[in-house]
Amino acid sequence: MDFNFSKQDEKFRTEVRAFIDQNNPAGRPEDRSPKDIQAWNQKLAEKRWIGFSWPREDGGGGGSVIEQFILKEEMSKAHTPALGSDFMGLAWVGPALIRHGTAAQKDRFLPDLLNGRSVWCTGYSEPDIGSDLAGLQTKAVLDEGSGGSHYVVNGQKIWTTAAHVAKWIFMLVRTTSESESRYGGITCLLIPMDSPGIEVQPIKSLVGYHSFNQVFFNDVRVPVENRLGAEGEGWKVVMGALANERSGISESTGMERQLEDLKELARNSKKNGRPALEDPAVRRELGRYESMISAMRLNGLRNLTKQLQGSPPSTETSVNKFLRGQLEIPMADFSMSLLGTAAQETGPWQTNSLTFHGVVIGGGSPNIQRNIIAERILGLPKD
């Protein structure tokens, strides 16, 4: 057991810190201009730290698992902007292209991803299927009239983040309904969002924020060369990208930051007329959160070690996803309790306490995580 890093890795950390010192946009995160962020991303791209985990031959940085960890940890601690602007594209599309794309597809899409010129959204969920992604109904039929050169897509996606600004969608469609498995007959397509027949409708969140959309597909024609992977292999294409998730270190540093904010709130709050920090229950609750957040960070490091030793990323990540929900809900309620009647006003804590569940559900609801752990790890029978 050794929590120290190699000299090589420490050198890399020094390099990252120096880069951050020099390039992290000045001022508070919420005051950054698009220009600041663009400049930041350009510097990052020069370093090949966007797509840092991708092979160098695909234009990526070829960073080791440990180097990726160090890069994310330092960035997160320093509250820098994100690594690259096209979040969905970098998380899902790039890894899928690298594994399953043709040379032509890689040439066409990867450089834009790395240079911040693309904006991707992803289309998995559909209105009637909820967490049961494999139940998708959006259909793509090969148009025999065009000699099989195009698919024609009909259907509807929902919870599509950023569809209203995206240039492309990376999505799953059903190409045949006859298949031995529910996961067969699913195909992955890459479709320009300005294709005729695509309509985007915003979904407003309960705090009035717009990031989700419904996307309707009405006889949308998609050239077959925009298919990623073979027909019927779409499930594998997407799940392979999903498994690309690593230690979840930014998840636990994110929670650490939330805890710091919560401590600051507690320092400035009262409980029944006395400083909240004199209330042992408040103190113990903060100690409990801190312990659980440490556990998340260390769980991530244990997973990382397993990956370094060659195990594939596994369902173990469900543990931290579940813990995040177990923490965010009570932490939000706790912050509201510290605010007292001020909790009735609007403000960042209040918004957070209304939207935590968006975050929680975004990573799969706690019940889904419980099922994954119980069935895949403990081997209990499926419901």
Added chain:
Amino acid sequence: MDFNFSKQDEKFRTEVRAFIDQNNPAGRPEDRSPKDIQAWNQKLAEKRWIGFSWPREDGGGGGSVIEQFILKEEMSKAHTPALGSDFMGLAWVGPALIRHGTAAQKDRFLPDLLNGRSVWCTGYSEPDIGSDLAGLQTKAVLDEGSGGSHYVVNGQKIWTTAAHVAKWIFMLVRTTSESESRYGGITCLLIPMDSPGIEVQPIKSLVGYHSFNQVFFNDVRVPVENRLGAEGEGWKVVMGALANERSGISESTGMERQLEDLKELARNSKKNGRPALEDPAVRRELGRYESMISAMRLNGLRNLTKQLQGSPPSTETSVNKFLRGQLEIPMADFSMSLLGTAAQETGPWQTNSLTFHGVVIGGGSPNIQRNIIAERILGLPKD
């Protein structure tokens, strides 16, 4: 809405209190001798307060629902001995005999029940069926050889409280396996525990206490006149007796007493070196328990009101059963936390914290109560 009692009822309460003043055995409950308790029960029997809810023509007291409530409440508050010594017989066998017994059966069994000469146990659970009582496998076959005058019983019962001291068992057997419903083909028999072929094996609890047993039936011959109700009607016979449960007032007075003890423990405890009652979390937790226990008591009174207005006792009692579990588990853990390292020693709090779940499970596990509420009250689909 009116929480006052009628003059008539207040008169009855005064009578009960006077009786308690005069007859409640002196000294602490744990110091009472069998003789004290016998004397107490004899006085009670003279008053007809044993079997108080039963019709007067069956030897009962004919007490109104309100009078029963008052009687139980006063007894419970004064920490008197139980109302009658044959707990199982009075709770299950008497009500079933009154509804379904022949005149001969009533004559034979009711007087003994009322006069404390009987000791009954009840045989419902079986090893492989758990909470699914209707799945019982113990068989009774009419012995054609004897001209149909006897059943021959084979099988096994478990969790049979007091089987090692009981003179009779009130039990369910399967008389036919072919039935349209799972509840058909079940018959109720009354069997002397000294019948040849009955064997009792003790089950020791985790604290070494013996109250449960396994009971084995090996070709036990039971005269048909010991059948209670018609063949195949056993489920109805037993469930009718179960529905006889009333407001559950002794349940909430029992919890009130536990809370008083817990407060006393808190008064004498320290937390991190300071008096536990100076710790706001300890105080709030006691306030929470007190509020929930009040809710239990008031839930009981609301049910009682519904019964007074003619509604049959319903699944509403599941609410208080569930609440009891929700309270007893954390209250037990809380008491252990107050004890600190003394929790490692043996003692009544410790025993309680190990056995609460026996009580909780005794009334049906919390999950069973949740299912009953969700399915029967909220109408959610069965699992």
Added chain:
Amino acid sequence: MNFGFDEDQELLRLSVRKFLDEQCPLEKVRELAQTPSGYSAELWERLAELGWLGLILPEQYGGSGQGWVDLTVLLEEVGRSLFPGPLVSTLLAGAAINEGGSDEQRSRWLPGLANGSRIGTLAFFDADSPFGPDGIAAFGQRVGDGYVISGEWASVSDVSEANLFIVAFRAANEGVTLAVVEADTPDLTATTLAGIDATKRFGTLRLEGVRVAAGSILGAAGDGSELATALLDRGAAACTAEIIGAAEALTQITVQYAKDRVQFGHPIGHYQGVKHPLAEAYVDCECMKSLAYYAAWSIDESPGEVAGSVSKAKGFASEAFTRIGVTGIQLHGAVGYTEEYDCQLYLKRSKWARPAFGDEDYHYERVATLGGV
């Protein structure tokens, strides 16, 4: 012994429910939430006509002379439909004058409160003071047999709509005084703040050297602590009644969703992971009802039990509604996050209601103290 509502109360419940279902369904509530005042003046007049604004005021002052049990029935239904407007504030202002005022004061103000022409509210605490009568700040200066008061009261319900304030303050070394201050007083500023629940409006009341004459003081000057406590308890009881209605409505909406929504081949209500939290929500609702009804009864009939029974009810309701708010949203899954579904309206109400008239930390502490620890 009868722990149930009588026929009149059941009829009241039906007529309130019918009225609100017809006149103010959730679409209407959403509309009103977008307006500056947040409520409908037209419906307010109808409430007055129906006698609900004066429900607990004596008949001689234009009220219907009913009790808190009746009021609980009304407010449960109001809470169920998230009906917006200064109803609870006005009822509490009426209670303040009725219970603390002289005959002359009652005659002066109660008829207007009962007929809807006056909107009242309580202004008790500044932003920093803890909840409870001890938290009432020293904003007054004794001048003759009256006071001059200056200060800023926070969390004043319906502050911009009210034209009659029951203001609590104290002079140095004096007990609490409660006085009636009308909105047209010079040097009075009311500011509405942006709130988490658009169906509940509130803000700050600022008074700068406002003179309060002896005739505006409720009861004896400096001796208002008991009245203040009584009003805070009535406020907590009213809030709890609204919580019950809202919590039950959210539970019902979620039960229905669990029956309708199919996932992995079953309605989601088939799964114990959904079924069990709903069973717990039902149990929470039952407990809230039992505690709140008893608290209301004790306000009418058993003054010595008010403090304990109200604190049990509001303490438990604050916790339970918070739980049910989260359960409702979680079981709805992603759609619970959208503006479109109604469950979010109830979630916001749960956030508003928890600290209103004392949260569970305040009330459980009080239950403990009253319970001898």
Added chain:
Amino acid sequence: MNFGFDEDQELLRLSVRKFLDEQCPLEKVRELAQTPSGYSAELWERLAELGWLGLILPEQYGGSGQGWVDLTVLLEEVGRSLFPGPLVSTLLAGAAINEGGSDEQRSRWLPGLANGSRIGTLAFFDADSPFGPDGIAAFGQRVGDGYVISGEWASVSDVSEANLFIVAFRAANEGVTLAVVEADTPDLTATTLAGIDATKRFGTLRLEGVRVAAGSILGAAGDGSELATALLDRGAAACTAEIIGAAEALTQITVQYAKDRVQFGHPIGHYQGVKHPLAEAYVDCECMKSLAYYAAWSIDESPGEVAGSVSKAKGFASEAFTRIGVTGIQLHGAVGYTEEYDCQLYLKRSKWARPAFGDEDYHYERVATLGGV
């Protein structure tokens, strides 16, 4: 960067597990629980031969010179099998002398502790003092360069079996002193109390005017607070390691039961009401491991992090094992209540372990303080 065990550690785990499975399965644990001493002297000798009693002691004193990470592996397996005996006590006594003693003291006592001929234990608190170095009571009187001590220490593990006590006390106006007291000292009384968990023995140590010479004092007289803290942290770390093994074993037993037990036509593990608490137990175990392994590593490598990492680990483990204990019994249903099923043995251990070396209230408070609040 490597948050995993090395090959030697994995081998150690396998050999401990094999030894305990073969030599001390649960039937044997149940048997030993009925004996007066509560453990097997024969197996104790085997532990010494295998080098496990001296695992963390330097080789020159008969130990194996391993670290706390290795010890954690050993104790996880010991906890898993509920192996009874004065192992942890003796290890901690060894740590006290090794970390606080002079070379002379080490030579005098460590070989006996490593070879099993000496059984050691810590005696730190009286019955009323709070947990933590501040709770060490003033039982000593300075006499020359030594002390005379009188008092009663509570919750002393394996008190009747130990023949070497590390006693903590202080003289008036002095800091803490730690001293070695041998069991054959006159005026020493050890009394075992009846305990909730028959596999863990403890009781009170009474000293009446016992003289402690300078040569028996660990470190400088009156300056033992740091050493005491270090030992309490090591005790908490050891206790957490045992908890992990026990909690995981109980989870596994319950998972197996949920797969085997059929109710209403399905194995009960099919129902989310059973499945979900088991998933939570798994998550709890994973978190306990992460926190405990890091705490062990910091004892070996990063002294500045010991206090925080140990308190996080023991605080969380105290809570989590309590939860898992209840879950295990509840999911077993009625059979969980019987003496016959093994889950009750782990439930009892969970009750014993929660307050041992500080419960969650103590440790979370400390985490908060160290975290700057």
